[in-house]
Amino acid sequence: MTSAPLASRLRVPSGPLFFPVTAYGPDGALDLDTFRAHVRGGIEAGAAAVFACCGTGEFHALTPEEFQECVAAAVDETAGRVPVVAGAGYGTALAVRYARLAEEAGADGLLAMPPYLVVAGQEGLIRHYTELAAATSLDVIVYQRDNAVLTPESVVELARADGVIGFKDGLGDMDLMQRTVSAVRSEVPGDFLYFNGLPTAELTGLAYRGIGVTLYSSAVFCFAPDIALAFHRAFNAGTPEGDAVVNRLVDGFYRPFVELRALGRGYAVSLVKAGVRLGGLDVGPVRPPLHEPADEHVKRLAELVEQGRALLGDAKGTV
């Protein structure tokens, strides 16, 4: 068990960053046993970190009590082998409450989900994230998406703030992200972490690597860990052979998956959860306001996973 700082444990991950789904029983109640099995399976498959109760984990749908139970279960299942990062969101008061619940549950860090509803200005967003980082001993990764879009100047200020160790981009504006990476590199000494945090981050992995962002979140790891691991190995090889495998997986699996995911609102969560069920673990449905994917889309997902696995034979031995 290591007590190394979170940033050093995430900087060069030995495997994918795992964003588990949250399991519910037939009655819609939290199913901790199945959630534990899902987390255990991801760790045994090679996850380098567990990001519990984040977007894919339906942070928005959990009560504070359920949130703390899930984070504690993830901490227990990892047993210090890999870090557990927990979501913390809504307005500052609630985000701080979630942060304290995560700290009590033994989490190693926080992923700062966007504030709720309001489209705040930069001054308010900076106050929000710095107050969240000051509220507990947990380091914070700021998550840019939806109503939480930051200017490069704001990220420079946050990179200087105590307890803010990284920035996860879920927006996908490469011009903005390049200007942000450049501004922080020019003005803040140290090694700030950046993550490609798009819903299916592997699709744009090479583009983000081109601007120096090599860390990414993997939702595919939830339901097709073998495909996500093959991608991770090839992507991190940084060789022409590895990049050729990356492109084969993008062409034959990730692009068609992203195009399928685009067919339904909330599919970045509900289709991933259906994929976990296809793999044999009954994690239950999504909670409202999300809805279940159409049967034909789930059938197509099963076909895509088989198509992706067929590509793994080609990748064997390449990386």
Ligand SMILES: O=CCCC(=O)C(=O)O
């Ligand atoms: O690529 C996966 C995105 C997962 C994520 O960012 C989240 O669950 O919050």
